[in-house]
Amino acid sequence: MSNTSQFDASASMLGYIYQIRYALYLSLRKLPEIADPERFNVSIEKLDDIAFDDDGSPEELLQTKFHGSQGNITDRSSDIWKTVRVWVESIQSGDISLGDMVLSLVTTQAVVDGSLASLLGVGQERDIDKALLIMSKICEESNQTNSMGYKAFKGLSDAEKRSFLGSVYIVGKSDDLLRIREKLKPIARQYVPVQAVDAFINRLEGIWFKWIVEALSQSPSGAINLGFLQDFVEKIRPEYSHANLPDEYAEALPDAIDVEGDMRVFIKQMRLFDAPKKLIEIAIVNYYRAFEQRNKWAGDGLLNPGELNGFDRRLIEKWDEEQAFLEMQEEFDTADAKRKFAARLYQYSQQRGVVSIRSDFMGDYLSKGSYHLLSDALKIGWHPDYGELGDASNEDVA
DSSP states (O other), X not given: OOSSOTTOOOOOHHHHHHHHHHHHHHHHHHGGGOSOGGGEEEEESSSSSEEEEETTEEEEEEEEEOOSSOOBOOTTOXXXXXXXXXXXXXXXXXXXXXXXXXXXXXXXXXXXXXSHHHHTSSSTXXXXXXXXXXXXXXXXXXXXXXXXXXXXXXXXXXXXXXXXXXHEEEEOSOOOHHHHHHHHHHHHTTTSOGGGHHHHHHHHHHHHHHHHHXXXXXXXXXXXXXXXXXXXXHHHGGGGSTTOOOOOOTTOOOSOOOTTTOOOHHHHHHHTTTOOHHHHHHHHHHHHHHHHHHHHHHHHTOSOTTHHHHHHHHHHHHHHHHHHHHHHHOOOOSHHHHHHXXXXXXXXXXXXXXXXXXXXXXXXHHHHXXXXXHHHTTSSOSSTTGGGGGGOOOOOOO
16 A cells, blocks of 8 residues: 555545544543653554554554444444455555554444444454454455455455454444544643643644644655654643743734834824834734734633733833833923933833733733733823824724
8 A cells, every 4th residue: 555545535524623633632642651752653644544653663543434423333334344445455565564553443433232343342242253254244245335345355364354353443432523622621631720721722733733734745644753742732731830821922923014004003102203114013013912812812711800901000000100210300391302202111111111921921022012002092102192192093903
């Protein structure tokens, strides 16, 4: 079998999402079970729907079958026989070898007692000899849909059939998309506080889907090293502590920057002291990052009641204190003096007026951008006459 498998899934988008999310669930569950995550890789649509290997040697292959409607997996189900064909041809091509290999068919359909699927299941009913008899009889039937699967299985020797079935496990009634996410939650609670679980999973899924897309874009298809997943989890988990918040917008940029055409109030405030174009561009970026990050925290439910209001109040107090010191030291009875006063007050807020929303959060863009949010609402200002901007249009959005 080539790395670009002829059995690539053509299922619906839900099937793909199920497959990818299930791979994340299995990978997170596997992390505490293995001594060295850097030796293990997981791949999607390479050797199988989902495959785990130990330092390049395939160890576990999984076929995932997502069905939107309820039903039972029958002895002649195409899910079983197509999977048999895939695995047998992988063995014959040398892509995988039997022995300690685990071959799992995971389906959202139910397994009926006494069925072939139950005889190849993980429970007490598992019986390879009975499964072999049933499959051998079925293979003598005429079935156009399953004919290639029947032919592949019949092509194995008796010893190979027994060895093959000894590696096969059929898992029925696998959790659907939403229930897999629920099963991710107990794992996430091992890393972050309860209130941060959903946000933590969202972030994990975001990077996981990105890694999957990158792996599938390679030729031949690539794999994701579980060491990367372990490192990412360890990297972001401190951000969800009670003393910290996730820093997700430190490098984010707005879609466009139009200094000349931007008529938001915080930009007009900067024009009052003739801020250069570069300084306004920096302000637009910090405004965007702070705006998006604050909204993300609020949407993820990571903030304490009144936390943003308290943060803004501390910023206003910083601004108010520095303004009072400047007023004590300087006269601003001319237009030029007012511009210099505004420039000094603005410089202080951006360079020395940074306030931590929580003790371990280090993203200074939050303070810098939040000053602009307050400036945009005319709660603070730089120029002594900033209040005259009260009628300014503020129709543009972040």
